[in-house]
Amino acid sequence: MIRILLADDQALVRGALAALLDLEKDLEVVAQVGSGADVLAAVREHAPDVALLDIEMPGLDGIEATRGVVAETATRVLVVTTFGRPGYLRRALQAGASGFVVKDVPATQLADAVRRVHAGLRVVDPTLAADSLVSGDSPLTERETEVLREARDGASVAAIAARLHLSQGTVRNHLSATIGKTGAANRAEAVREAERQGWL
Template sequence: MTIKVLLADDQALVRGAIATLLDLEPDIDVVAEVGRGDEVLAEVRRSMPDVCLLDIEMPGLDGLAVAELLADVEPQCRSLIVTTFSRPGYLRRALDAGVGGFVVKDTPAKELAEAVRRVHAGLRVIDPALATESLTSGPNPLTEREQQVLREALSGVPIAQIAMQVHLTAGTVRNHLSSAIGKTGTSTRAEAALVAQDLGWI
């Protein structure tokens, strides 16, 4: 039986290279490619793939949000994250989103093909080095609200603007930022946001 695959990656060269490598496998057929996260669901419904290979950082919708969406509305299509961002926090968020696997883009072609087969079979595939790092780094200590305000803080906007974006008072935003600064061991909201992003917590 041929495993039908959809590739979602905003880098056309990477997408093309992965498609070429997977198409060399006799039991894998790349049936669709998209460059934006918000194009995945419609394409899944059109081409009916068995497995979606998702990058994390894509325009429109990130790969983790896409995986969560597919798990909710198209559970017959399994998700495999293939990313350059080997951050432990991303792995935890991916598993929470219901992905079948998480590998990095420098995974050898044969291993990537095998990961596709295993995810299609309902098994879970995780990059071993990343799994070890994730276990030793501990869980994401940030609350949902702290993650939300830190994501807004990444752009460097004033607290008043963050408050408007997240529908909270400026005082409440300050409290969340202060807590996040403490949890990340940093001194400013900008540092806290960057550290949290680097660890894959936001």
């Protein structure tokens, strides 16, 4: 029996995935959580073989949760997300995920992906893999990404500088660089483009 943990902030999606996976004779959902921040504790408590993680969750996103799970446990991670973005795929694999599929995959394929990940294989949506090769890595540096993330909520330069312990001039420089690299007209557009690409 392959033991599974589900992490998704939408209760309806979690319930549907659990119901579908539980129909399989060799799969058992042993835990469900609605926040990325709860993933590692649940993995430690229930010791699942495979954790299915969404990317966009409150508290901690699925990519950071993946990093923690892979670093501290033997559980393998399969990212299952609505957001099939090349940047997300790259970041998830770099964080240690064994697989990446989108939520509209048929139930039989999802079950097969779980089995393959459990067997130590890598599973990646083929269309997304091709798109990822074409789009390449994020052009943003780690610090630029951090600054742009903080700008998502419309925070002022002063607020971003205070949160990140940077000078306002440094924040302005990073924002200017992100605008240039994303081909945007302003920082709101830069945020939207970086999110669309899965760089944030």
